[in-house]
Amino acid sequence: MVLALRRKSGCPFTTYGGSVSPSPPGPLLSVRAAVVLLLALVVGLCACGLAYLANHSLPAAALVGGGAAGGALMLFHTVIGR
Numbered sequence: 001m002v003l004a005l006r007r008k009s010g011c012p013f014t015t016y017g018g019s020v021s022p023s024p025p026g027p028l029l030s031v032r033a034a035v036v037l038l039l040a041l042v043v044g045l046c047a048c049g050l051a052y053l054a055n056h057s058l059p060a061a062a063l064v065g066g067g068a069a070g071g072a073l074m075l076f077h078t079v080i081g082r
Contacts, residue, residue: 032080032082035076035080036073036076036077036080037073039072039076040069040070040072040073040076041069043068043069043072044065044066044068044069044072045065046068047064047065047067047068047069048061048062048064048065048068049061049065051064051065
């Protein structure tokens with residue numbers, strides 16, 4: 001009788017003798033997203049290095065590198081197909 005009451009409760013977490021195996025989680029990033037982010041990082045680091053070599057100011061080089069990485073991110077997002 002208790003088993004019959006449990007079946008009528010409608011609890012989605014109750015299993016009756018069946019084994020429920022969770023599905024494996026998917027990837028954190030798609031391959032496309034990883035490639036776009038990696039290319040933007042490379043462009044940002046190159047721009048940062050060149051800006052630092054030009055005027056030896058680390059804060060200015062960081063700003064240039066961040067701007068270049070942001071622009072490259074938008075460029076590669078539109079250029080690399082889905």
